[in-house]
Amino acid sequence: MPVPVSLRSVDIGYGATSIVRDLNLEIAPGEFLVLLGPSGCGKSTLLNAIAGLTELAKGEIWIGERNVTWADPKDRGIGMVFQSYALYPNMNVEKNLSFGLHVAGVAKDEIARRVARASGILQLDPYLKRRPSELSGGQRQRVAIGRALVRDVDIFLFDEPLSNLDAKLRTELRVEIKKLHHELASTMIYVTHDQVEAMTLANRIAIMRDGVIQQLATPREIYQRPANLFVAGFIGSPAMNLLSGSWVASGDGVKFRSSMVEFDLSGRAFSGAERDVVAGLRPEQITVGSNTGLPxxxxxxxxxxxxxxxxxxxxxxxxxxxxxxxxxxxAGQVGDIITLGLDLANASYFDQNDGLRLTQ
Ligand SMILES: Nc1ncnc2c1ncn2[C@@H]1O[C@H](COP(=O)(O)OP(=O)(O)OP(=O)(O)O)[C@@H](O)[C@H]1O
Ligand SMILES: [Mg+2]
Known part of the structure; x- marks a missing residue:
């Protein structure tokens, strides 16, 4: 049965340095949650805390009905996959998969059953007798995932499992992980700084910055309605176009005014206060050609x-x-003068002072 994970008012620090402060996160049973954010924002720290590899300074971690805040890593029902595969170099794939189970005293026929299942799911059957040095990076990473899989865990934690791989392998293995999640329906928490991985894998993404979750939402919601300027700039490639300007009163409503364009937002569900704003337009919210009906x-x-x-x-x-x-x-050329239609009616608007999204 898939289990939920609950982080309650969690503080984590190293010595006097506080990394994560008062973080709350409820992960649903069977959810694929991605922790996304720039380098150093605390993703691995948080994942390690869930795994029990890093202690909390404050707060609680619950897995299902259990408070595991002080539980040993091995008692948390967690399988973790790291960026570095950390396979045993002198053991073949089959032994790499089964070694931990032997140590844990699992019965022989049960070990054989679990290894066969993991090997089948991860398509490792042809490689069972090979050593890690005789495998490609993608195959090695599949073995690393397999080692978590054979443990029959409730929750999988992944820390940038694909970032050592080349682009093509990364895409292939990403699809494998998605299929794996579909088949197992286990709760999975996945750390990455790759927005494409986050967008394609996640049920929900938690975008972090400096140890604080900036937005927790579905990939679509995050793309279409970023909660603040940081999220707007972090998600999307190329990034959202940001136009500084202001809202000025216009009749009963407001008008967006910038040095390049003016647009009447009357009748849209904005609160009408005058203020300095940033209008955010995705690259696909701009059209080439005149008479588009857009500003x-x-x-x-x-x-x-x-x-x-x-x-x-x-x-x-x-x-x-x-x-x-x-x-x-x-068919245009560099140097051409063209007309752009800006879909300002559907743009995102942010307050210039605090960077927060102005609701629409
Ligand atoms: N053992 C440690 N002792 C002291 N500071 C640490 C330790 N581990 C991490 N940090 C610091 O904590 C902060 C968060 O690190 P963390 O590894 O969680 O970042 P991350 O989001 O996983 O980044 P990356 O994408 O680079 O892996 C960083 O500023 C890092 O320097
Ligand atoms: Mg990390």
Missing amino acids: EVEATVSVIDAMGPETVIWCTVGDTLMSVRVSGDF
Whole structure:
């Protein structure tokens, strides 16, 4: 049965340095939760605390009905997969998978059953007699996942398991992990700083910065409605275009005014206070061509990134550089003057002072 994980008012520090402060997080049974954030924000620290490898300074960790705050790592029902595979170099794959079970005194036929199951799920059957040195990086990482799998755990913790692999392998193994989650329906907590991994794997993403969760939501919600400017800038490639401006009173409502464009937001569900704001437009919220019905600006094409099915064009409007996502058959040239339609009605708006999203 999948189990929930609950982090309650958790503080973690190293010596006098506080890394995570008063963090609360409820992870649903069977959920795939991704901890995402820049290097040093405390992702591994938090994961290690769940695993019992790092002590809490304050707070509690619950797994299912159990308060495991002070429980030994081996008693938490957790399997952990690290970035470095840490396989036993002198043992073949089969022994790597079974060794921990032998040590734990599991019966022989039970060990054989679990190894066969893990090997089947992870497609390791052809490699069981090989040593780690005779495997590719992706195969080694699958063995590392297999070692967590044979332990028959309730919860899987992954700490950047794919970051040592090349791009193609990373994509392949990402799909494998997603299938694994689908098959096992176990609770999985996955640390990464790769937003593509986060977006594709997660049921929900917790975006962290300096030990604080900035937003906890589905990938779609985070992409479409980032809670603040940090999240807006962190998720999306190319990043969201950010236009500084202000809201000024206009009739009963407000108008967005910047150096390049003015747009009436009356009738939209914004609170109408005048303030300095940042409008955020995803590259696909900008259209090339006139008469789009959108507020328009003139722009100069400065770089064209053709990526096959789609092309990203980088345009300058005054001294602002903007990225625009267009179809792969875009025929323009660098230096062209084009008209851009900005979908400001559906843009994200943030308060310039505190960076928080202004609700719509
Ligand atoms: N054993 C330790 N002693 C002291 N400080 C530590 C220790 N481990 C980590 N830190 C510090 O805690 C902070 C968070 O580290 P952590 O490893 O959790 O970051 P992370 O989000 O996993 O980053 P990365 O993406 O680089 O792995 C960092 O500033 C780091 O320098
Ligand atoms: Mg880390």
